[in-house]
Amino acid sequence: MRLRWIAAPVAAVAALAVVAFGVRDTEPAWSSAWATAVQYPIYQNWSAMGFSDQTVRQVVRLSQDGPQVRIRLSNRYGEYPLPVAAATVARSAGGAAVVPESVRALTVGGETAFVAAPGAEIVTDAVESVGPLMAITLYFTYPTGPASQHGQAQATSYRATGDHVADPSATDFTEESQSWYYLAGVETLRAGEGDVTVAFGDSITEGFRSTPDSDQRYPDLLAAAGFHGPVVNAGAGGNRLIADSTVLGDNAIARFRRDVLDQPGVGTAVVLIGINDIGLAGNPGPDGIVFPPVSKEQLIDGYRDLIAQARAARVRIIGATILPFAGSSFFSPEKERLRTEVNTWIREAGAFDKVVDLELALAAPNDRTRLADAFDSGDHLHPNDSGYRAIATAIAPALAA
Numbered sequence: 113m114r115l116r117w118i119a120a121p122v123a124a125v126a127a128l129a130v131v132a133f134g135v136r137d138t139e140p141a142w143s144s145a146w147a148t149a150v151q152y153p154i155y156q157n158w159s160a161m162g163f164s165d166q167t168v169r170q171v172v173r174l175s176q177d178g179p180q181v182r183i184r185l186s187n188r189y190g191e192y193p194l195p196v197a198a199a200t201v202a203r204s205a206g207g208a209a210v211v212p213e214s215v216r217a218l219t220v221g222g223e224t225a226f227v228a229a230p231g232a233e234i235v236t237d238a239v240e241s242v243g244p245l246m247a248i249t250l251y252f253t254y255p256t257g258p259a260s261q262h263g264q265a266q267a268t269s270y271r272a273t274g275d276h277v278a279d280p281s282a283t284d285f286t287e288e289s290q291s292w293y294y295l296a297g298v299e300t301l302r303a304g305e306g307d308v309t310v311a312f313g314d315s316i317t318e319g320f321r322s323t324p325d326s327d328q329r330y331p332d333l334l335a336a337a338g339f340h341g342p343v344v345n346a347g348a349g350g351n352r353l354i355a356d357s358t359v360l361g362d363n364a365i366a367r368f369r370r371d372v373l374d375q376p377g378v379g380t381a382v383v384l385i386g387i388n389d390i391g392l393a394g395n396p397g398p399d400g401i402v403f404p405p406v407s408k409e410q411l412i413d414g415y416r417d418l419i420a421q422a423r424a425a426r427v428r429i430i431g432a433t434i435l436p437f438a439g440s441s442f443f444s445p446e447k448e449r450l451r452t453e454v455n456t457w458i459r460e461a462g463a464f465d466k467v468v469d470l471e472l473a474l475a476a477p478n479d480r481t482r483l484a485d486a487f488d489s490g491d492h493l494h495p496n497d498s499g500y501r502a503i504a505t506a507i508a509p510a511l512a513a
Contacts, residue, residue, distance in 0.1 A: 142182070143377025144308050145174040146246075147297040147344040148265070149318075149351075150186045151361045153258035157291040158271065162256035167276040169249040169285055170269045170292055171204045173327050175335035176342040178300030180238040183218060183248055186296040187228035189260040194228040194294070197253040200277045203242040208270035208282035210249075214242045215278050233296060241300065248295060249277045262292040264349040266319045266329065269293065290324060297344070299376055307379020309334070309343045309511060310372045312364070314388050316435065317347030319500060321489035328497040333504035340511040341379075346371040352388045353414040354406065357397055365417050373425045381422055382507060384432040384470065386411055387493070390450050391442025408453045412461075419463055430510050431464035433471040438482035439492035448481055466510045473506040474499055 153159035158168075174181075183201065187194040199218040202210035218236045220226035228234045253275075269292060270285035311317050311331040319329025327336070335343040348371075350357065353364045361367075364385050372381045389411060392403040415431065422429035433455040437443050455471055458464065474495065476484045483492060487499030495503065 141302050142299045143176070143302045143342060144310075144344050144375040145176045145178070145181070145298050145300040145342055146172045147310070147346060147371075147375060148262040148292055148295060149346050149348040149367065149371050150188050150260050150296050151262055151348060152189050153261060154263055157261065157263060157289050159259040159261035159291065159293060162259045163252040163271075163293075164255040165253060165274060167249060167251045167272045167274065167285075168269060168293055169208050169210075169247055169272075169276075170295055171245065171247050171267060172295070172298060173332065174244040174246060174298055174300065175331075175344060176300055176302075177241055177244045178302060179241060180301045181241045181246070182238045182299050183236045183295070184233055184297040184299065185228060185236070185250075185294045186233045186260050187294065188231060188233065190228070190230050190257060192230060192257040194256055195225070195252065195254050196227070196250055197225050198251040198275060198277045199224075199236070200249045201239060201242055202247050202249070202280070204245045204247045205280070207268075208247075208285035210247045210280045211242075212280040215280065216240060216242065217278075235299075238301075246298065248298075250294065251275045251277045259293050262295070262348075264315060264318055264320050265290055265292045266322050266324050267292070268325055297375070302377065307341055308375055308377040309340060309380040309382060310346050310375050310378050311343060311382045311384075312346045312368065312372050313384035314347060314351040315349035316387070316494060317345065317384050318349050319345070319347065320349055321491065321494040322497055322500055326497070328500055330500040330503040330507070333501055334508060334511070337504070337508060340508065342377070344375060346375075350388055351385060352392070353385050354389060354410055355404065357399070365414055368418055368421055373421060373427060378427055380428045380430065380511065381418075382430045382432060382468075383415070383418055383464075384434075386434045386454060387437060387442070387451070390434070390447050390454075391437060391440070391493075393447070406450075408450060408457070411454050412457055415458070416463060428465045430466045430468060430507070431458050432468045432507070433458050435470055435495070436475045436480060436482045437493050438479070441491075442493060466513070468507050468510050470503055470506055473502055
């Protein structure tokens with residue numbers, strides 16, 4: 113069971129602006145149908161300035177549908193209480209448009225306006241499902257301050273001035289962003305069998321450089337196959353296994369519980385992480401601080417920590433080998449040796465419940481140090497759509513077994 117947060121209605125915000133009340137989720141029929149890793153505000157999108165008298169519409173595709181849904185919103189990195197003046201959910205009609213008759217108001221505790229305390233997560237009341245391609249629309253009357261967000265969504269979000277939460281038209285949504293804001297997850301009443309699989313990792317799990325608005329990330333492709341149960345995405349661009357960053361966010365060990373084990377209905381975690389620990393070492397980060405070197409032993413200890421957390425929660429954990437990266441800005445012979453040593457441990461140690469050899473699946477036929485041309489997005493580090501499909505194809509048998 114995990115701690116859930118219920119926000120105060122706006123009428124009570126003066127007394128409760130910095131307080132949230134914890135209750136235990138005792139409804140095991142709810143399971144995660146869509147998720148993203150919430151990150152710090154950044155200056156490259158709308159999150160640094162936040163929102164004021166603005167409506168934000170965000171489109172997500174659920175990996176499972178059910179008769180009812182509820183939305184998780186996060187103010188994890190907010191400095192101030194987050195006042196949501198109004199919110200709706202509707203069936204997407206493409207772009208910023210929604211199907212008019214599908215628009216449903218979202219409430220918390222029966223109130224159409226609600227507040228999330230700094231550092232808190234809130235869960236809306238349940239509403240009738242609008243279908244798997246869902247538009248979530250939030251209106252903020254007052255300044256929000258910097259916004260908790262997910263930077264590399266590979267999906268378009270839309271912004272309009274004023275209150276347009278119930279507006280089905282796309283006309284007033286004149287601004288676009290490739291990030292998500294305040295969204296943490298969507299939960300559905302379980303409609304079928306199968307535990308939730310959480311894909312956990314860095315920008316490769318996140319789907320960076322896949323085609324925007326096409327749901328070509330590897331977790332999307334696994335979910336679309338339909339026979340492995342729900343699959344949700346907890347990838348975070350720049351994420352490292354064992355070290356935090358003031359810009360790149362919490363390390364994987366620190367966020368594993370909230371982003372994986374706290375997902376309702378989770379049964380399996382697929383872990384693909386480590387390339388940023390290896391590749392960034394010795395390079396200056398966005399904040400000017402040089403990333404420290406990392407050893408094989410440190411990375412193995414990090415994997416063992418994730419495995420121990422998963423086992424304690426009775427969650428199956430599948431480990432994936434780190435993809436080739438020769439030709440990328442990360443590459444050096446020393447870093448390649450470290451990647452090879454770590455992959456050998458992943459394959460041979462028997463520490464994970466199962467292992468998927470993504471190096472073998474995506475490497476060039478005669479050169480295990482680099483991605484095959486057919487799978488390379490062009491930066492020699494991230495796959496293209498075909499590469500993400502190859503990842504999904506390699507992982508699928510491990511989920512089915």
